[in-house]
């Protein structure tokens with residue numbers, strides 16, 4: 001279906017290939033770039049001035065940034081109220097570790113219990129706008145749950161392919177949203193292969209991470225919210241649990257767009273971006289440390305942090321670029337440390353976080369110990385999910 005942008009608030013202009021920069025139409029159904037088979041990235045017309053007044057203050061979801069989002073027509077919006085999650089202070093942990101400023105944005109409070117809601121709300125809305133019949137996704141858990149929910153709401157068919165070892169709560173929630181669920185022995189990369197096989201005729205839209213351009217646009221709203229919630233003063237360091245990398249890449253994209261728009265003061269220093277991975281599956285760390293040319297043959301194993309069990313991220317080069325441009329780094333965290341982090345955040349701050357979020361806090365402690373992070377820096381942690389669905393893997397470990 002060919003879309004027309006006239007009469008739309010959205011400034012969506014085009015898509016470009018993340019590898020070679022070639023322009024592609026943003027008004028047709030697209031998957032990866034036809035030039036390089038790599039992710040496509042949305043571009044907006046940011047030349048005409050657009051003030052921060054364009055933010056719809058009456059909308060308390062991520063959709064308040066509509067002008068900078070790719071949806072052309074409001075009637076296609078598929079929303080459950082995702083976004084505008086709380087920016088919390090962590091005063092007890094800050095005091096204990098002598099930190100002057102420790103914040104956590106709690107994405108566990110999104111619909112379906114994770115920040116995946118942002119990406120899937122956007123991708124499913126665009127799928128609807130582009131006239132797709134249904135969607136298919138390989139997932140470590142949260143993305144499949146979110147896709148199932150938004151497809152149900154959009155009236156679209158949903159096929160979710162997830163590892164057999166995924167905790168039952170993720171599977172069960174997909175069933176309740178009426179999705180077709182297929183279980184595969186292996187990690188998300190094996191599920192991806194199964195999706196390609198099952199959808200060989202292309203009847204469904206494959207919304208694997210970065211295989212269509214719009215999940216990234218949903219995730220980038222975290223960057224806009226961070227700036228808005230901090231009164232347009234960004235933190236010094238931002239730590240984020242990176243699996244497929246859309247959050248890391250999306251937040252950085254938002255910062256670049258806000259700079260281009262003049263929403264951030266010209267002297268604003270963008271945060272150093274830290275990608276946090278699981279020791280059991282840390283392809284980005286291996287590439288970053290120069291121990292492999294890229295992640296394509298990396299062997300990862302399962303981790304409590306399902307969302308980080310992504311052995312071959314398609315967006316590896318894009319993530320590495322963010323780390324380089326932001327003078328960031330990458331850190332890995334053990335399974336035991338994730339549990340310790342869940343205890344810290346639970347017992348000290350009343351937060352039952354996903355192991356991914358716990359990993360981010362433990363990575364902070366590592367970087368303080370090595371001196372990469374200073375105690376007087378403004379530190380922002382992203383907790384990407386709620387601990388609830390991980391229950392069967394963490395039950396009984398609250399007191400070691």
Ligand SMILES: *Cc1c(COP(=O)(O)O)cnc(C)c1O
Nearest residue numbers: 142243244245246247307356385
């Ligand atoms: C998917 C997921 C991640 C990884 O996110 P990416 O944007 O793919 O890097 C982190 N945490 C949780 C809870 C997730 O579900």
Ligand SMILES: [Zn+2]
Nearest residue numbers: 017020035036
């Ligand atoms: Zn290209």
